[in-house]
Amino acid sequence: MSFGPSFGARLFEATAARGPLCAGIDPHAALLQAWGLSDDAAGLAEFTDRCVQAFAGHVAAVKPQVAFFERFGSAGYAVLERAIAALREAGTLVVADAKRGDIGSTMAGYASAWLDVSSPLCADAVTVSPYLGFGSLDPVLQAAEDAGAGVFVLAATSNPEGAQIQRAVAAGGRSVAQTMVDEAGARNAGAEPMGSLGVVVGATLTEAPDLAGLNGPILMPGVGAQGGTAEDVSRLAAGNLRAVLPSVSREILRAGPDVAALRVAAERSAEGFAFLLD
Numbered sequence: 001m002s003f004g005p006s007f008g009a010r011l012f013e014a015t016a017a018r019g020p021l022c023a024g025i026d027p028h029a030a031l032l033q034a035w036g037l038s039d040d041a042a043g044l045a046e047f048t049d050r051c052v053q054a055f056a057g058h059v060a061a062v063k064p065q066v067a068f069f070e071r072f073g074s075a076g077y078a079v080l081e082r083a084i085a086a087l088r089e090a091g092t093l094v095v096a097d098a099k100r101g102d103i104g105s106t107m108a109g110y111a112s113a114w115l116d117v118s119s120p121l122c123a124d125a126v127t128v129s130p131y132l133g134f135g136s137l138d139p140v141l142q143a144a145e146d147a148g149a150g151v152f153v154l155a156a157t158s159n160p161e162g163a164q165i166q167r168a169v170a171a172g173g174r175s176v177a178q179t180m181v182d183e184a185g186a187r188n189a190g191a192e193p194m195g196s197l198g199v200v201v202g203a204t205l206t207e208a209p210d211l212a213g214l215n216g217p218i219l220m221p222g223v224g225a226q227g228g229t230a231e232d233v234s235r236l237a238a239g240n241l242r243a244v245l246p247s248v249s250r251e252i253l254r255a256g257p258d259v260a261a262l263r264v265a266a267e268r269s270a271e272g273f274a275f276l277l278d
């Protein structure tokens, strides 16, 4: 079963309508405490509900960080399932930040979990790690293509440790990060308005891989709490601005717990990236 138009097309439309922002739902223990909530499944549910009320129908995309739901086991997953359903129902795209990566046959299981419309966790897109080899992602990429879903492949991540692997020189003299971008670009070739296979490039980097041949979305976390700025986004994505989806979590979430204040913070953040649409 399919989502209808491709993820690339849906994202293009959503950012035109609501601004280029992916608001993160990252229920850190410290944020639960700052919001006056208990560090348990009930606190998680209240936190998530407030984020959904603030963001659903108001931002282009939302990225729940799966780790913060997983830590409460099945109760956490139940909260995540409800949030995904409510956001998608409101027409807000959901990027499940699960960063899955395994051998191909196991990746088929992750594809069923995150991109199959019959799954309770079904999202519009999922993040994956290509560090078992780009080809190991094939089952997820095939499932995404069949369903009209999206996939974001970690290419050049925002954390400083990522450079150890991602800036290493791979076969052909390209960096590992560039190899991942080029693999994704080859699969997006010819897609209009852009393909559905995206990459993750951190807003904290001094230099980005060459993104000119990607023809797909660029998820850019690292803005705000990690030090990246709108100027960094502009610099790193130069020439590909329309494809960039900045992702901001803690900087927006710190405006909570008030739902209206959270929404204003997200809308202000999206306005700060409006130049990406020019």
Ligand SMILES: O=c1ccn([C@@H]2O[C@H](COP(=O)(O)O)[C@@H](O)[C@H]2O)c(=O)[nH]1
Residues within 6 Å of the ligand: 024, 026, 065, 097, 156, 157, 158, 159, 200, 201, 202, 221, 222, 223, 224, 225, 226, 247, 248, 249, 250, 251
């Ligand atoms: O390279 C990456 C890939 C993913 N992330 C995730 O994005 C958010 C960032 O949160 P902030 O509070 O805005 O710093 C978080 O869920 C990370 O796991 C990333 O930061 N960098």
